[in-house]
Amino acid sequence: MKKPEKINIRNENLKSLFIGLIIIIAINLLGSNYFIRFDLTSEKRFTLTPATRNLLQELDDFVHFKVYLEGDFPAGFKRLRNQTREMLDEFRAQSSFITYEFINPTITGDMERTEENYTMLVNSGLQPTQVQVQTEDASSQQVVFPGAIASYKDKEYSLSLLQDQMGMSSENVINISTMALEYNLASTIHKLTLDSKPVVAFLEGNQELESIDMADIITRLQEFYDVGRVSLNGDLASLKGVNTLVVAQPLLEFKEQDKFVLDQFVMHGGSVLWLVDPVFASMDSLQVAPETLGLAWPLNLDDMLFRYGVRLNTNLIMDMQATPIPITTGYMGDRPQINMLPWFYFPLVMPASDHPIVKNLNAVRTEFISSIDTIEAEGVQKTILLQTSPYSRLVQSPVRISFDILEKPADENLYRQGPQPMAVLLEGTFQSVFTNRRSPVDSFPTDFQRKDDSNPTAMIVVADGDIIRNQFDNRGQPLPLGYDRFLDETFGNADFVLNAINYLNDDSGIMEARTREVRLRLLDKNRINDHKFVIKLVNVSLPVIFLFLFGFLRFFLRKRKYTRARNASQ
Numbered sequence: 001m002k003k004p005e006k007i008n009i010r011n012e013n014l015k016s017l018f019i020g021l022i023i024i025i026a027i028n029l030l031g032s033n034y035f036i037r038f039d040l041t042s043e044k045r046f047t048l049t050p051a052t053r054n055l056l057q058e059l060d061d062f063v064h065f066k067v068y069l070e071g072d073f074p075a076g077f078k079r080l081r082n083q084t085r086e087m088l089d090e091f092r093a094q095s096s097f098i099t100y101e102f103i104n105p106t107i108t109g110d111m112e113r114t115e116e117n118y119t120m121l122v123n124s125g126l127q128p129t130q131v132q133v134q135t136e137d138a139s140s141q142q143v144v145f146p147g148a149i150a151s152y153k154d155k156e157y158s159l160s161l162l163q164d165q166m167g168m169s170s171e172n173v174i175n176i177s178t179m180a181l182e183y184n185l186a187s188t189i190h191k192l193t194l195d196s197k198p199v200v201a202f203l204e205g206n207q208e209l210e211s212i213d214m215a216d217i218i219t220r221l222q223e224f225y226d227v228g229r230v231s232l233n234g235d236l237a238s239l240k241g242v243n244t245l246v247v248a249q250p251l252l253e254f255k256e257q258d259k260f261v262l263d264q265f266v267m268h269g270g271s272v273l274w275l276v277d278p279v280f281a282s283m284d285s286l287q288v289a290p291e292t293l294g295l296a297w298p299l300n301l302d303d304m305l306f307r308y309g310v311r312l313n314t315n316l317i318m319d320m321q322a323t324p325i326p327i328t329t330g331y332m333g334d335r336p337q338i339n340m341l342p343w344f345y346f347p348l349v350m351p352a353s354d355h356p357i358v359k360n361l362n363a364v365r366t367e368f369i370s371s372i373d374t375i376e377a378e379g380v381q382k383t384i385l386l387q388t389s390p391y392s393r394l395v396q397s398p399v400r401i402s403f404d405i406l407e408k409p410a411d412e413n414l415y416r417q418g419p420q421p422m423a424v425l426l427e428g429t430f431q432s433v434f435t436n437r438r439s440p441v442d443s444f445p446t447d448f449q450r451k452d453d454s455n456p457t458a459m460i461v462v463a464d465g466d467i468i469r470n471q472f473d474n475r476g477q478p479l480p481l482g483y484d485r486f487l488d489e490t491f492g493n494a495d496f497v498l499n500a501i502n503y504l505n506d507d508s509g510i511m512e513a514r515t516r517e518v519r520l521r522l523l524d525k526n527r528i529n530d531h532k533f534v535i536k537l538v539n540v541s542l543p544v545i546f547l548f549l550f551g552f553l554r555f556f557l558r559k560r561k562y563t564r565a566r567n568a569s570q
Contacts, residue, residue: 249465319347362492
């Protein structure tokens with residue numbers, strides 16, 4: 001009587017096993033032909049933008065990332081490492097041409113090889129970060145290289161994974177760094193895989209900044225663009241083939257013929273980065289005289305920029321949030337006493353919006369800047385990119401500039417005019433400033449057609465030419481753009497200029513990834529410290545208790561099931 005029952009149970013088990021195997025095989029076959037992933041996070045942090053997916057799916061060769069975030073790090077850097085690994089896994093899920101490895105450049109017990117690794121990484125463009133490692137009884141310094149080196153065919157590019165910002169907590173720095181991961185990795189792949197580089201030209205002929213004054217940013221741009229200098233001379237063919245034109249701090253008035261060339265460049269879809277000083281002032285004058293004047297500087301660009309949608313005001317902005325400069329405040333014997341005091345004419349400007357160009361951007365260092373007003377222009381969308389702090393003051397030109405303002409505390413009541421915009425993005429369809437006017441250029445190229453309404457394009461207007469100027473060291477060598485040699489600190493100038501030119505040239509939509517938001521969900525450190533023992537006890541004991549209860553319940557149910565089956569068979 002019992003044998004048939006056992007046979008039936010065995011057959012049922014074999015049947016269930018066979019059906020399970022068929023289901024597993026079918027799922028694997030479907031999975032090999034149809035790719036699907038489910039992102040259950042509220043902010044869709046693991047969902048790549050369409051532009052990134054298209055970029056990855058079009059790869060024709062391997063892109064290999066060497067990520068130098070391996071080691072025993074503090075929790076924040078471990079999170080950045082894990083998020084980087086997860087993002088690269090997402091990339092690899094879209095393309096089998098993505099490979100990566102995580103490397104620890106610090107070799108324990110071998111200082112010589114460690115120093116060689118550090119030197120190699122610095123020469124490759126990665127910057128180290130000193131991290132304070134705190135233990136229960138001591139603290140120590142640790143060198144971390146939060147970056148990666150990507151290689152594709154015979155090209156190589158280094159990228160920083162840490163988006164450091166002034167005055168921001170380490171938790172927020174790590175958070176914005178994880179938010180920028182997709183953009184940083186995707187833009188690196190985009191730049192490595194470019195077959196032909198867009199052309200970025202710096203205007204010359206109106207006493208613009210020399211190449212040596214912009215050496216750092218030109219070097220950075222040359223990795224991704226064909227960079228050169230161009231003179232207009234009233235020649236409509238001078239800008240042929242140029243994608244983006246940079247007008248960097250012109251000092252001479254523009255001729256009408258050159259304005260027409262610039263205007264028609266915009267009408268035919270060219271993009272422009274305007275870095276213009278409406279008021280001219282120089283620190284060099286203060287080195288030889290007790291004071292200098294800030295004077296309105298006629299460039300003959302007002303009517304054109306007004307037609308495009310902005311007005312550069314002939315004023316200077318003074319801001320209590322400003323870059324400190326070294327000032328001699330007295331003497332001890334025959335030795336000068338030098339202190340760093342905020343120079344209100346050098347505002348530290350901050351992002352005014354969440355636009356991809358300035359999202360998560362560090363403070364930008366400026367010198368003698370003016371305010372910008374936006375003007376109604378049909379078909380043109382305007383976005384304020386950078387602005388001063390709420391503690392700003394507008395001073396109309398001519399402006400008397402002297403170090404006397406540093407001799408006594410500033411009157412805060414004078415600095416209550418609120419944030420002042422100084423960088424604006426204009427995009428859309430522009431109207432020519434020469435509409436219904438005779439052309440100042442007599443001869444046109446054979447294939448040229450004059451236009452009064454532009455193709456869709458964009459331009460960025462910044463009321464400061466010094467924003468792109470790099471400083472020099474004691475040997476006269478150019479320093480990285482944004483680096484202040486007196487403060488030994490790097491500001492966001494280079495990132496702003498690179499982002500601006502990338503945006504003006506971006507036709508792949510990768511900039512969309514910069515708008516990604518990842519919410520920071522931090523634990524309450526005070527509560528953790530107060531209930532440390534209870535938390536450890538719960539985390540250790542609860543899984544064991546649940547496992548014991550599950551095993552006991554399963555044993556009880558199986559025993560009851562087979563007891564009933566035995567009784568029924570009898």
